[in-house]
Amino acid sequence: MSRENPQTQVFMINLKIRRFDPDENRSWIQKYTLEASRIMRFVDLLRKINDEQDPTLAWVSSCEHGQCGTCSMKVNGKPLLACELLVENAIYYFRTDTFYIEPLNVAPVIRDLIVDFTKAYDRVDQVKPYIIKPVLPRSEGDEFPITPQELERYVNATRCINCFCCAAACISSHETFLGPNAMLNSIVRVMDPREQEKEQRLKILYGYQGVCRCHSSRACSFVCPKEIDVAHFIALAKEGRITKLKS
Amino acid sequence: MTSPVVKRPFERLILSALESLPVAAFYAKTRGWPFVIAWIHRLTGIFMVVYIWFHILTLSSLAIPSEYDAKMKYFGFVFISFLEWLLAVPVIFHALNGGRLILYEIFATRNDESMIRWVFGLAVTYVLLLGLLMIMGNQSVSPIFFWLTSLIFSVSPGYLVASKIWNTASSLAWKLQRISGVFLLIIIPAHLLFMHLQPAIGHESNVVITRMQSKFIKFVDLTLVIAVLYHAGYGLMSILKDYLKFRLLQNGLTILIFLMMAVFGWIGIRLTLTL
Ligand code: SF4
Numbered sequence: 001m002s003r004e005n006p007q008t009q010v011f012m013i014n015l016k017i018r019r020f021d022p023d024e025n026r027s028w029i030q031k032y033t034l035e036a037s038r039i040m041r042f043v044d045l046l047r048k049i050n051d052e053q054d055p056t057l058a059w060v061s062s063c064e065h066g067q068c069g070t071c072s073m074k075v076n077g078k079p080l081l082a083c084e085l086l087v088e089n090a091i092y093y094f095r096t097d098t099f100y101i102e103p104l105n106v107a108p109v110i111r112d113l114i115v116d117f118t119k120a121y122d123r124v125d126q127v128k129p130y131i132i133k134p135v136l137p138r139s140e141g142d143e144f145p146i147t148p149q150e151l152e153r154y155v156n157a158t159r160c161i162n163c164f165c166c167a168a169a170c171i172s173s174h175e176t177f178l179g180p181n182a183m184l185n186s187i188v189r190v191m192d193p194r195e196q197e198k199e200q201r202l203k204i205l206y207g208y209q210g211v212c213r214c215h216s217s218r219a220c221s222f223v224c225p226k227e228i229d230v231a232h233f234i235a236l237a238k239e240g241r242i243t244k245l246k247s
Numbered sequence: 248m249t250s251p252v253v254k255r256p257f258e259r260l261i262l263s264a265l266e267s268l269p270v271a272a273f274y275a276k277t278r279g280w281p282f283v284i285a286w287i288h289r290l291t292g293i294f295m296v297v298y299i300w301f302h303i304l305t306l307s308s309l310a311i312p313s314e315y316d317a318k319m320k321y322f323g324f325v326f327i328s329f330l331e332w333l334l335a336v337p338v339i340f341h342a343l344n345g346g347r348l349i350l351y352e353i354f355a356t357r358n359d360e361s362m363i364r365w366v367f368g369l370a371v372t373y374v375l376l377l378g379l380l381m382i383m384g385n386q387s388v389s390p391i392f393f394w395l396t397s398l399i400f401s402v403s404p405g406y407l408v409a410s411k412i413w414n415t416a417s418s419l420a421w422k423l424q425r426i427s428g429v430f431l432l433i434i435i436p437a438h439l440l441f442m443h444l445q446p447a448i449g450h451e452s453n454v455v456i457t458r459m460q461s462k463f464i465k466f467v468d469l470t471l472v473i474a475v476l477y478h479a480g481y482g483l484m485s486i487l488k489d490y491l492k493f494r495l496l497q498n499g500l501t502i503l504i505f506l507m508m509a510v511f512g513w514i515g516i517r518l519t520l521t522l
C-alpha cells in the first residue's frame with residue numbers, strides 16, 4: 001500500500017464513487033485508482049480524477065477550508081467535509097485504502113456528488129435562521145452589548161456552516177424532523193439576546209417537526225466537522241433551558 | 248476523527264469484540280456508539296411492545312383459571328424458564344438506557360460515556376441477580392410491602408421529571424412519554440423480579456387471583472397497564488414518524504396504534520377489575 005519515507009510516502013488509493021446521470025436517470029458506481037500523497041485532501045483526489053482520468057465526474061466545493069460546507073459527502077458511510085479529510089487520516093481511520101464516496105442523502109441528487117442544496121435549505125429556512133424582530137439599539141451608540149456569560153452559552157452553536165453532515169447522520173431526520181442543523185439554527189436565535197421574537201420560534205422548535213423528534217442518539221455531535229455538540233443544544237431545548245440564563 | 252476514548256483494558260477488549268460485529272461496527276465508526284445504542288433501544292422497544300401484547304393476552308386467560316394453569320405448565324420447562332430469564336435482557340437494557348437518556352435530556356448529565364458504562368454494568372448485574380433468584384426459587388416477600396416500596400421508588404423520580412419539564416414548551420404527549428418512562432424504569436424491573444421470587448407467584452392461577460383481590464395491587468396493576476401501553480404507543484408512533492413522509496399517513500397510523508393500545512388496555516383493565 002505504501003512506499004518509503006513517511007514524508008514523501010505515496011499511496012495507491014481506490015475510490016468507488018456513486019455517480020448519477022440525470023439525463024438518463026442512471027446511477028452506478030465507478031472505480032478510480034490513483035496515486036496520492038499523505039497530505040492530499042479528498043477534494044484534491046477528486047480534482048486529480050477530473051484532471052487526469054475523468055473530467056465528467058461532478059462534485060462541488062467552494063472555500064476548501066472547512067468554512068462553507070459545500071463539499072460535504074459520505075466517505076465509507078461517514079458524512080464529512082471532503083476538504084478536511086487527509087488521505088493519511090482516512091487510511092488510519094477507516095483502516096483501508098479503498099473508499100466508497102457518495103452524496104449526502106439530505107436532498108435529491110443533481111449529478112454525481114452534487115445534491116440540491118436549495119431543497120436541503122428549505123428545512124433550515126422553516127426555522128427562520130435570522131433575527132426576525134431585533135431588540136432596539138440602546139439610545140447611546142449602535143452596538144448591542146452581549147455579556148461574555150450570555151455569549152458563552154450559545155457561541156459554539158453559531159459556528160454551524162450548514163454542511164448538513166449532521167442531518168445525513170441523524171437517526172430521525174429522514175422525513176418529518178427538520179433536522180439537527182435546523183434545530184441548532186433555531187436554538188441560536190432563541191438564545192440570542194438581540195432577538196425579540198421568541199414565541200414564533202418556540203412554536204416551530206417544539207412543534208411536531210421539532211426537538212421532540214430527536215432521540216438523543218448524538219450522531220450529529222459525532223460527525224459535526226465544526227465539533228459542535230449539537231445534541232447538547234437540542235437537549236438544552238428539551239430541558240427548557242434555552243430561554244433563560246439560569247436553570 | 249477520533250474513536251471513543253477508552254482507558255480500561257477490559258473495555259478495550261469488549262470494544263474490539265464489538266468492533267468486529269459487521270453492522271454495529273460500521274455505524275459505530277460512522278455515527279458513534281450512542282447511535283448504535285439508540286438503535287438497540289429502538290429494537291428492544293419494538294420487541295417489548297409485541298411481548299406486552301402477548302403478555303396481556305396470556306394473562307387474560309386468568310378469567311378461566313384452568314385455562315391459565317394449562318398454559319403455565321409450559322413455564323415449568325427449563326428451556327422456557329431460560330427464555331423468561333433472557334427476556335430480562337432487553338427489558339433491563341431498555342429501562343436503564345431510557346434512564347440514561349432522561350439524565351442526558353432533562354438533568355443535563357453530559358458525561359454520557361460513563362453513563363453508558365453504568366447502563367451496561369447495572370444491566371449485567373440485574374440479569375445475573377434475576378438468574379440467581381430464579382435458581383434459588385422459593386423466596387418470600389409481602390406483596391403489599393414489595394409493591395409499596397416499588398411504587399414509591401417509581402413515582403418519586405416520575406414526579407421529579409414532571410416537575411422539571413412540566414413548564415417547558417414541549418408537547419404534553421412528549422412530557423408524558425418521559426414521565427411514564429422514568430416510572431416504568433423502576434417498576435418494570437421490579438415486576439420482573441417479583442414474578443421470579445418463587446415460581447408460584449406468576450404461574451399458579453389461585454396465587455395470582457388471591458394477590459389481585461387486594462385493591463392496592465389492583466391499583467398498581469392498572470397504573471402499570473396504562474403507563475406501559477402509553478409509553479409503548481408513543482414509542483411506536485415516534486419511530487414510524489421517522490419514516491413516514493405524509494402527515495395523513497402519520498395521523499392514520501397514529502389512530503391505528505392508539506386503537507390497538509386501547510384494545511389491549513381494555514383487556515388488561517377489565518381483567519384487573521373483574522378478578
Ligand atoms: S451542526 Fe455541524 S454538521 Fe450540522 S450543519 Fe452545522 S456544521 Fe454541519
Ligand code: SF4
Nearest residue numbers: 170214215217218220
Ligand atoms: S441527537 Fe437528535 S438530532 Fe442529533 S443525530 Fe441523534 S436524533 Fe438526530
